[in-house]
Amino acid sequence: MPMDESVRKAVLSAVPSLRAFAISLCGNVDRADDLVQETLLRAIANIDSFQPGTNMSAWLFTILRNHFRSEYRKRRREVEDSEGRYADQLKSQPEQHGQIEFREFREALAQLPQDQREALILVGASGFSYEEAANICGCAVGTIKSRVNRARTRLAELLSIDGANDFGPDEQTRAVLASGGE
């Protein structure tokens, strides 16, 4: 399938962000790269359905996210407690990213419900607007907002409980976060 040069460049330049999203989603670099590979193959096979002038990243993120979720559902049938398993996997490979300082954060992120995790990453790290994130996740903007808020609250809780003293005393953090929601 021939790919227009500008489209090829757009796909190529979306790869780093796609990987970062995949790694944040599944917490495992190898699996994330498989996910990215499968996403790219699907995207290339369906490149005709990409509308020129629209956001290539958002299009690719949507494919990756949907693929991840269908894979996740399959796995969930195989493994009962997959959230917990991801958390355990992370703990068993703490130096994989060479960043000890992110370990605690990654572990906390892995404990979030999947809906909340993806919403937080899309808005808080990938730089998508609430509207774009809602399109990627196929839900209402308000749903994304509330997921992001809940994700932040839960993360702050988890990190405080885990002894992240930087975040301040548990009670205070929790009370403020709970009341500070937009």
Add this chain to the structure above:
Amino acid sequence: MIERKPAGQQKPMEAATQRNKKPGTKPAKLGREVQARLGQQLRAMYDEVLNQGVPERFAELINRINGNGDKDKH
């Protein structure tokens, strides 16, 4: 109810922010701080991967399909 440190122990900025608050308003300052910290960590983690650029395997995958089918025919 939240216990605040006595004013003397607060950082100047915190105290200043508090002074501008209406009585009874819950302190949002720390909330923003916590959110900012969470955001920083999240982005730092994310950027670490971004900085790795495009791994060779993906660059090859994308270039291979770039209408270069002719090469395969040689």
